[in-house]
Amino acid sequence: xxxxxxxxxxxxxxxxxxxxxxxxxxxxxxxxxxxxxxxxxxxxxxxxxxxxxxxxxxxxxxxxxxxxxxxxxxxxxxxxxxxxxxxxxxxxxxxxxxxxxxxxxxxxxxxxxxxxxxxxxxxxxxxxxxxxxxxxxxxxxxxxxxxxxxxxxxxxxxxxxxxxxxxxxxxxxxxxxxxxxxxxxxxxxxxxxxxxxxxxxxxxxxxxxxxxxxxxxxxxxxxxxxxxxxxxxxxxxxxxxxxxxxxxxxxxxxxxxxxxxxxxxxxxxxxxxxxxxxxxxxxxxxxxxxxxxxxxxxxxxxxxxxxxxxxxxxxxxxxxxxxxxxxxxxxxxxxxxxxxxxxxxxxx
Amino acid sequence: xxxxxxxxxxxxxxxxxxxxxxxxxxxxxxxxxxxxxxxxxxxxxxxxxxxxxxxxxxxxxxxxxxxxxxxxxxxxxxxxxxxxxxxxxxxxxxxxxxxxxxxxxxxxxxxxxxxxxxxxxxxxxxxxxxxxxxxxxxxxxxxxxxxxxxxxxxxxxxxxxxxxxxxxxxxxxxxxxxxxxxxxxxxxxxxxxxxxxxxxxxxxxxxxxxxxxxxxxxxxxxxxxxxxxxxx
Numbered sequence: 001x002x003x004x005x006x007x008x009x010x011x012x013x014x015x016x017x018x019x020x021x022x023x024x025x026x027x028x029x030x031x032x033x034x035x036x037x038x039x040x041x042x043x044x045x046x047x048x049x050x051x052x053x054x055x056x057x058x059x060x061x062x063x064x065x066x067x068x069x070x071x072x073x074x075x076x077x078x079x080x081x082x083x084x085x086x087x088x089x090x091x092x093x094x095x096x097x098x099x100x101x102x103x104x105x106x107x108x109x110x111x112x113x114x115x116x117x118x119x120x121x122x123x124x125x126x127x128x129x130x131x132x133x134x135x136x137x138x139x140x141x142x143x144x145x146x147x148x149x150x151x152x153x154x155x156x157x158x159x160x161x162x163x164x165x166x167x168x169x170x171x172x173x174x175x176x177x178x179x180x181x182x183x184x185x186x187x188x189x190x191x192x193x194x195x196x197x198x199x200x201x202x203x204x205x206x207x208x209x210x211x212x213x214x215x216x217x218x219x220x221x222x223x224x225x226x227x228x229x230x231x232x233x234x235x236x237x238x239x240x241x242x243x244x245x246x247x248x249x250x251x252x253x254x255x256x257x258x259x260x261x262x263x264x265x266x267x268x269x270x271x272x273x274x275x276x277x278x279x280x281x282x283x284x285x286x287x288x289x290x291x292x293x294x295x296x297x298x299x300x301x302x303x304x305x306x307x308x309x310x311x312x313x314x315x316x317x318x319x320x321x322x323x324x325x326x327x328x329x330x331x332x333x334x335x336x337x338x339x340x341x342x343x344x345x346x347x348x
Numbered sequence: 349x350x351x352x353x354x355x356x357x358x359x360x361x362x363x364x365x366x367x368x369x370x371x372x373x374x375x376x377x378x379x380x381x382x383x384x385x386x387x388x389x390x391x392x393x394x395x396x397x398x399x400x401x402x403x404x405x406x407x408x409x410x411x412x413x414x415x416x417x418x419x420x421x422x423x424x425x426x427x428x429x430x431x432x433x434x435x436x437x438x439x440x441x442x443x444x445x446x447x448x449x450x451x452x453x454x455x456x457x458x459x460x461x462x463x464x465x466x467x468x469x470x471x472x473x474x475x476x477x478x479x480x481x482x483x484x485x486x487x488x489x490x491x492x493x494x495x496x497x498x499x500x501x502x503x504x505x506x507x508x509x510x511x512x513x514x515x516x517x518x519x520x521x522x523x524x525x526x527x528x529x530x531x532x533x534x535x536x537x538x539x540x541x542x543x544x545x546x547x548x549x550x551x552x553x554x555x556x557x558x559x560x561x562x563x564x565x566x567x568x569x570x571x572x573x574x575x576x577x578x579x580x
Contacts, residue, residue, distance in 0.1 A: 025363075052374045
């Protein structure tokens with residue numbers, strides 16, 4: 001086959017693909033393959049470029065036996081691992097000088113692998129999170145049956161701790177269920193319209209006792225006119241509650257939490273008119289290394305502090321999924337000792 | 349090297365020996381990955397396989413070196429071709445050592461019990477192993493794709509690998525002081541951490557060869573060192 005035709009077919013292949021001649025040299029590679037494996041592949045020995053033993057063996061066997069082979073190719077894309085299933089197909093007589101050639105194509109399995117890994121991690125995390133309060137409960141039950149059986153004072157104190165631990169489990173189960181619900185509805189667009197100003201003042205009213213207890217001043221800034229967005233009231237309320245609660249718990253040291261509602265005629269990310277809720281605290285701020293992972297389930301900047309505060313590690317994950325459903329965005333701006341601003345942007 | 353040689357057999361020899369050393373690199377990468385997986389999942393069979401497969405790595409090292417000797421004797425390469433041959437010999441030695449470290453990790457695996465509290469160190473060990481594996485992988489890529497920036501980047505990253513080792517060293521020391529029963533396991537884990545740290549050093553060695561082939565000179569700046577455990 002003419003070289004031009006081979007190149008054209010490689011270029012038209014929508015997967016990373018290379019052609020290896022029977023001289024074991026790479027005879028051609030498309031742009032996708034160069035992005036995956038590096039530039040200037042043609043003329044190189046295939047094993048110099050694809051050094052992973054299973055793949056090297058598959059290509060060798062394909063050349064020797066003229067039979068199709070598959071192998072895994074592990075790679076990295078920045079910080080993420082990627083997995084490819086590599087198909088080697090013999091092309092007898094199509095190489096240079098009527099020799100054999102092998103067509104090698106790479107199918108990206110990364111997302112499938114990641115989905116499986118995420119599920120396993122999630123189950124492991126949930127078990128771990130549930131077990132911690134459960135272990136405490138079981139320990140105290142044992143003590144109450146034994147050493148502290150007739151000690152009224154200790155009994156009271158232990159029951160208090162047990163109540164707190166049971167509450168923690170209850171909150172975790174509640175958050176898991178609400179995360180599950182939010183996820184299952186994520187594709188359903190909210191039908192109703194609601195006024196964000198009303199929603200904010202009522203949500204903040206319920207949070208005031210918590211703020212007073214923590215000695216935090218809650219300031220709300222909203223305009224005169226109603227700001228209507230399509231939205232599910234309960235869910236958007238949860239977004240506000242979760243963000244303000246976090247600000248009080250983790251940024252309360254700053255003395256005040258400011259909530260502001262503004263409207264934008266045009267927001268680039270929303271590609272149209274938008275509403276913006278900003279929740280700002282003046283606490284210790286968040287180290288930038290944590291920012292990309294904040295909305296991951298069970299990710300905590302400081303797990304000890306989070307446990308003390310009774311956090312479940314799911315609050316921001318729920319916020320993210322609710323905002324996904326509303327086609328909105330969450331932005332976080334923070335620096336150590338500069339406080340933190342969580343911005344919710346919703347299309348109007 | 350893809351500079352066209354009139355002597356195409358020479359070109360074939362040069363490319364062939366580079367392919368061989370890269371194949372060796374692939375085997376070492378897999379040995380390291382498998383040895384860590386075997387350690388953390390306590391998979392004794394997999395560990396035994398890593399130990400067995402080290403023979404193939406050693407054989408390939410021998411083969412690479414005898415190929416290089418033959419090229420030097422028969423072709424008397426000069427300039428960049430000579431540097432390629434010399435660098436391949438050097439990289440082959442680096443890789444052979446890394447293979448030995450993987451084998452050593454595999455050898456210790458049966459002795460590392462599944463003591464749960466100390467295996468929390470396992471998470472840190474896994475992170476360090478992944479970090480160093482990425483360094484080795486990028487080192488080999490930088491060599492074969494003649495990517496000087498990537499090579500310099502890997503050399504810089506060795507500082508972080510050393511810091512990870514320091515942290516592990518400290519946490520293992522704490523474990524041992526708190527609970528003398530953990531000493532045997534902690535000692536094994538410490539040697540394993542040291543093995544991984546050494547792989548990072550060999551990765552920088554490979555990068556120095558990549559730069560040597562490209563420029564004819566070894567990198568000027570002194571290699572960054574952050575191993576502070578000698579002062580603890």
